[in-house]
Every structure is written in structure tokens, then in C-alpha cells.
Amino acid sequence: MHRRVLTPLVATVTAVGLAMTVGACSAPDDSAASSSSVAAEPSALPVTIDHRYGTTTIDATAARIATLGPGDGDTLLALGITPTTMVPFSDPTEKTVIAPWNEKALEGKEPVVLGQGSQDLSSVIPKALATNPDLILAVNNAVTRSQYDNLAKVAPTVVRPEQYQDWTVPWTASTTEIGRAVGKPAETAKLISATEKEFTDAKAANPQLVGRTGAVVIGSAGGGLSIYSPGDGRGQMLTNLGLEFPASLQPSITNGFYGSISDENLGLLGGLDKLVVVDWQGSTDALRANPAFMNLDVVKRGDVVFLDQVTGSAMSVPTVLTIPWVLQKLVPQLAS
Incomplete structure (x- = not known):
């Protein structure tokens, strides 16, 4: 079964060849694929991120960030950054990524929806690249080596840490990695601490x-x-x-x-x-x-x-x- 689509009918993630030509991406639709960036913290960039397929160095604040994993976009939204693309959490037929937990953070903006992103990543990569990203985050997804290599030709690309399996990256690890990639490690650490306190308080009360x-x-x-x-x-x-x-x-x-x-x-x-x-x-x-x-x-x-x-x-x-x-x-x- 695939992780994000909760139906138990699909047992594996199909590795589909990347059907796109690098450099042949169409111009982005600014009405749907707008992105916002926030200035990096002092001395936070450049940064080198270790991940499953090696390292990625990010030299400066990205203006257009495409997220290819469910939940990756949420972390950016919490940091005040609107990505150009987001993958919905569940139904691949969803036409929106607006949910009760991120509605306020989106503030009326809606990134391009990559509906099949967690089920068939290759099929949505051309759509993501059409938003002309200068940083690609695919931490919470099962990215193949060939997919990564092609994405990295277009923009710096960050995938899951090497020590975790696909779909099992702890939320603290994925949040930390994304926060470092966008040059906001200190603010990200505060978000993690505040969220961990939610668990601590719940355990103390129960x-x-x-x-x-x-x-x-x-x-x-x-x-x-x-x-x-x-x-x-x-x-x-x-x-x-x-x-x-x-x-x-x-x-x-x-x-x-x-x-x-x-x-x-x-x-x-x-x-x-x-x-x-x-x-x-x-x-x-x-x-x-x-x-x-x-x-x-x-x-x-x-x-x-x-x-x-x-x-x-x-x-x-x-x-x-x-x-x-x-x-x-x-x-x-x-x-x-």
C-alpha cells in the first residue's frame, strides 16, 4: 500500500521512468504557481545537506521552492514560505492542498497541486518543473536515483536522510532537514520544540x-x-x-x-x-x-x-x- 493514499489496494511504489526532458519546461503560470521566500538567518547559507543520494549545497535563499513530498510544503508554510507546488496528503484526485490545518498559513494562496505525487512521482515531475523552481524538496517521498539525478539537473534537490527508509522519516528529522535547506535552522528548531511540547503536555495530562x-x-x-x-x-x-x-x-x-x-x-x-x-x-x-x-x-x-x-x-x-x-x-x- 502506498503511504499517502490510504487505500490498502496498492502494495508497492512503482518506479516509473522519468518522462520529461530537462530544460523543456514551460513557463510557470504565475497565478497558480506563485512562491514566496523569506530571508535566511545570518550565516545559515550556504549550507550543505547530506541525504540519501549524497550531498546538496544551497548557496542562497531560494525564491521559488517546489515541494514533492506530502508534508514538505507544510513545513515551509510554518516558516512563512509558500511553495510553488504541494502534494496532497491523501486522495490523488484532490484538486486542492488546502486543509483545515494549513488554511490560515496559505492565506488564500494555493500552490500547484501534484495530485499523483505520492503514488506516481514521475508523472508529476514535469508539472513541478514547469513552475521554474530554484530549490526542490522531496524529503517525504520515495525518490528513485534516476528521478533525483534529473531533478538535480534543474535545481538543487534535497531528499530524505540516508539512515531512514522511504515513508518512515521521523517528523523531527524531515522538519530539521527542510529548515536547514531554506536557511532557517533556528526558527525551525523553535517550531520543533513547540510541537514536541504538544506531545509532552498531552502525556503529562494523560x-x-x-x-x-x-x-x-x-x-x-x-x-x-x-x-x-x-x-x-x-x-x-x-x-x-x-x-x-x-x-x-x-x-x-x-x-x-x-x-x-x-x-x-x-x-x-x-x-x-x-x-x-x-x-x-x-x-x-x-x-x-x-x-x-x-x-x-x-x-x-x-x-x-x-x-x-x-x-x-x-x-x-x-x-x-x-x-x-x-x-x-x-x-x-x-x-x-
Whole structure:
């Protein structure tokens, strides 16, 4: 299953050849692809960023920044920078990237929407390059070597840190990397500290959650469900609240950041202290109608949190904008 599109029908990220010719990009539509930049902090630039494919040196403040990963744009918005492009968090057919957590930060501006960006990156690269970026950020995406090489020919390009797998970069690491790339490390550190305080305050107010076991799942169309690893964005939300992913479920994680559990094996979830179910196009209704799921101890105790599709999408990509918004909805239900 692909990370940002929450449907459990897609099991892998397809590496598609880059169908574009460098230098053949059309001029940007300034009405849709406008970008804003903010002056870098003193001595913050030039900076060299280490990442999966080597290093990228950024010499000066970028005026037009294209973001190619879900959540990458949120970090820029929090820093007062509007990117030329953004990838929506969930539905690839979305025509907007405006969401409840970033609406104020966008202030009526809307970057070019890269609807298929998390599902088929190659297909949206020409659209991103048409905005004439002078910096490309693709930290929260699965970027192939050939895609990176072609992007780097156009503008300095930053991808995920080497030490993390695709789709499992901790939100603190991705935020730090993006903040350094735009020359605002000190302001970014303050944003991270303020966001970490949201988790600290939530744990202090609900100590009964700390050390308990928990997991995040979504119903599958063919029965059973998908379960997310603690490294996935959804899993990160729980571990940052002090919950622990049990070792007994680790073998279920077979695809990097998620795995599948059939109806016959749903009993594996019965011993959880807390279970979070995120919806995708009615998948939760199917789970509620599944006797094997409804008979789990954790369900019968009422220790299940059901989240709607929008909240689940926000939870899938923890950012300094989504985290406070999600916690307001998630924590009261977990605590009860």
C-alpha cells in the first residue's frame, strides 16, 4: 500500500521512468504557481545537506521552492514560505492542498497541486518543473536515483536522510532537514520544540497512556486490515504520545512501514491496550460489520478510537501543522 493514499489496494511504489526532458519546461503560470521566500538567518547559507543520494549545497535563499513530498510544503508554510507546488496528503484526485490545518498559513494562496505525487512521482515531475523552481524538496517521498539525478539537473534537490527508509522519516528529522535547506535552522528548531511540547503536555495530562500498547490500522477491501509500523507517520503519532508498538505485532510489518492481518489472524490485536482505526472511503463501516473484528477484546472494552478520513490523512504525515490539529481530535478519545 502506498503511504499517502490510504487505500490498502496498492502494495508497492512503482518506479516509473522519468518522462520529461530537462530544460523543456514551460513557463510557470504565475497565478497558480506563485512562491514566496523569506530571508535566511545570518550565516545559515550556504549550507550543505547530506541525504540519501549524497550531498546538496544551497548557496542562497531560494525564491521559488517546489515541494514533492506530502508534508514538505507544510513545513515551509510554518516558516512563512509558500511553495510553488504541494502534494496532497491523501486522495490523488484532490484538486486542492488546502486543509483545515494549513488554511490560515496559505492565506488564500494555493500552490500547484501534484495530485499523483505520492503514488506516481514521475508523472508529476514535469508539472513541478514547469513552475521554474530554484530549490526542490522531496524529503517525504520515495525518490528513485534516476528521478533525483534529473531533478538535480534543474535545481538543487534535497531528499530524505540516508539512515531512514522511504515513508518512515521521523517528523523531527524531515522538519530539521527542510529548515536547514531554506536557511532557517533556528526558527525551525523553535517550531520543533513547540510541537514536541504538544506531545509532552498531552502525556503529562494523560499519564495512563504512557507505556501502554497501541497500534493504528485501516480496514482492507477484501477483508482483514492493514497495520502501520511505529515508523510510519500514524505510528509516530502514538509513540510520541508514549504508547508502545508491541513486539508480538512486529512480524506483521512486512512492507517497510505497514503489513496486513487477515480475518483469521485478527486475534493478534486482541491484547492491545489501545487501537486506532483510520477510515478510507467507508473501510471503517466494513470493519464494524466484521464479527471477527467486533469480537476482539480491545473492541469489546471500548478501547478503540475511530478517526474519519481527513483526520487519518493528517495523522499519516506528522508535521508542525498537522500534529497540533490531530492531537486535539485524537488525545481526548485515546484518554477516554
